[in-house]
Amino acid sequence: MxxxxxxxxxxxxxxxxxxxxxxxxxxxxxxxxxxxxxxxxxxxxxxxxxxxxxxxxxxxxxxxxxxxxxxxxxxxxxxxxxxxxxxxxxxxxxxxxxxxxxxxxxxxxxxxxxxxxxxxxxxxxxxxxxxxxxxxxxxxxxxxxxxxxxxxARGRGPGRCAARAALGLDPDQLVVMTVGRLTEQKGQRYLVEATPELATRFPGLSVVVLGEGHLRDDLVRRAADLGVGDAVRLPGHRSDARLLIDAADVFVFPSRHEGMPLAVLEAMQAGLPVVATDVLGTAEVVADGETGTLTPPGDPRALAAAVAELLSDPQRRRRYGEAGCRRYLERFTxxxxxxxxxxxxxxxxxxxxxxxxxxxx
The missing domain is CATH 3.40.50.2000 (Glycogen Phosphorylase B;)
Structure with a gap:
């Protein structure tokens, strides 16, 4: 707002x-x-x-x-x-x-x-x-x-290597990222619950959850209970979050409902492919099969499948990211x-x- x-x-x-x-x-x-x-x-x-x-x-x-x-x-x-x-x-x-x-x-x-x-x-x-x-x-x-x-437009970002260095990430590992308040609405727990399947398929994967909120401790506990405490990172609120998304290979937005999410627009403007839930507002931003993938809300397995599909296909990631940036320029400036x-x-x-x-x- x-x-x-x-x-x-x-x-x-x-x-x-x-x-x-x-x-x-x-x-x-x-x-x-x-x-x-x-x-x-x-x-x-x-x-x-x-x-x-x-x-x-x-x-x-x-x-x-x-x-x-x-x-x-x-x-x-x-x-x-x-x-x-x-x-x-x-x-x-x-x-x-x-x-x-x-x-x-x-x-x-x-x-x-x-x-x-x-x-x-x-x-x-x-x-x-x-x-x-x-x-x-x-x-x-x-x-x-x-x-x-x-x-x-945010202007030129720091680039993949610099953004990863700022977050303590390796230059070559696969990185999934989401940004938002840590609340029930934003649905980060579904991404955490999707992580075990993703971590099994993609060893060394890092799932970065940027943001702060009252569910932080719950998310940390849930990741530990699922055995992916090392894969899920919660750096907290970062005023430079819009720059740090350069570290991501895939941007995920697992929200339960939205008006129209600015975080998804920021990811598209930065040229990232997006996996998001098919909910109010978000579905008008992400063109399914063109700039990203829409999945049912509250479904960690569907979320994991969509993210895995993009992580295993660098060309599709690049194509979706480029299309997302064009869509931003055409509709969401x-x-x-x-x-x-x-x-x-x-x-x-x-x-x-x-x-x-x-x-x-």
Whole structure:
């Protein structure tokens, strides 16, 4: 979500007055610092449940009037007061991007979603499949549009040898990698459970799980129980993860559900073949049999078979990686995402307002 916000801020900053407001958590502080480095005005927000949350936003908007107030959330029901604060400040347009699908079934939670989006003029989904989950939940179709995620090009990476050296990997061993928070959603345990079969077929294989989260100890124990503790490596969170993916032969993304995963886009932009689960959002990124392989979610055996097929076929890995990079350039650039998001602003405002006016992201 933070990378999405930064990509929009970077795109609009040369032609507009852009501000970024977020909570100063560990990740939030990094986001605020990076935005400030782009020349973006930044403000730290209190916790959403803090009574001062809405007033802080209103006060900020009184000092810095905005044409667009753009909110970024997971599902939308967790937006406690941002949209209402923007309405109190009389911002002409309130837009909200939803970054996760709606998979909740409890009527009370659905009601909370519908209440939360009442002050919002336009809702953006990051994939078509994700958008349909909100339509099924009762969100008015007319207020929803899809703008697929996009990412900026990272520039030249360190290359295979340097990335492997940074992770303590051998130059010639086979390496499988995944990147993401260590949570149930991201499904790293299925990759760990696929590792015994892969390690048997490919001696010396290393499975690198980059990221941090509450399931770290569980994953370490599971790898040890399966006898692959030496093959599975968990280096933790790395701020240079996007560069370190150069160490991989195959990028794996075993998630249980997604809006549209940025990590897969980053792997494709880096020219890596991808094995991912056939779930919401991800299936719109990976072209099965062209840029990678899609497998059923929660199926370690299918995951192992797909990864093994690529590990044993260097030419296919190269072909998929090249096709993935082309697909990124054609469909998933930050420029395309920013252009389509701006079109949402313009349509809702009744005509172009940038570059002359201000956009708040």
């Amino acid at each position: 933070g990378e999405h916000m930064l990509a929009l801020a970077a795109a609009y900053r040369p032609v507009a007055d852009v501000s970024l407001l977020c909570r100063p958590t560990e990740g939030g502080r990094c986001l605020l610092d990076r935005a400030a480095g782009l020349g973006v005005r930044t403000t730290a927000l209190p916790r959403p449940r803090d009574p001062a949350f809405g007033d802080t936003i209103v006060d900020f908007l009184a000092r810095h009037p905005a044409d667009v107030f753009h909110i970024h959330v997971g599902t939308g029901r967790e937006n406690f007061d941002g949209a209402r604060a923007a309405r109190r400040a009389r911002v002409p347009l309130v837009v909200q991007t939803l970054h996760q699908p709606w998979l909740l079934r409890h009527p009370a939670k659905r009601a909370a979603l519908l209440r939360a989006i009442t002050p919002v003029d336009r809702l953006i989904a990051v994939s078509d499949a994700q958008r349909r989950t909100y339509e099924r939940a009762g969100v008015p179709t007319a207020s929803l549009t899809t703008v697929p995620n996009g990412i900026t 930050a420029h395309r995402m920013a252009t389509e998001t701006l079109a949402v602003y313009d349509e809702a405002l009744g005509g172009p307002r940038l570059p002359a006016a201000a956009a708040r992201t």
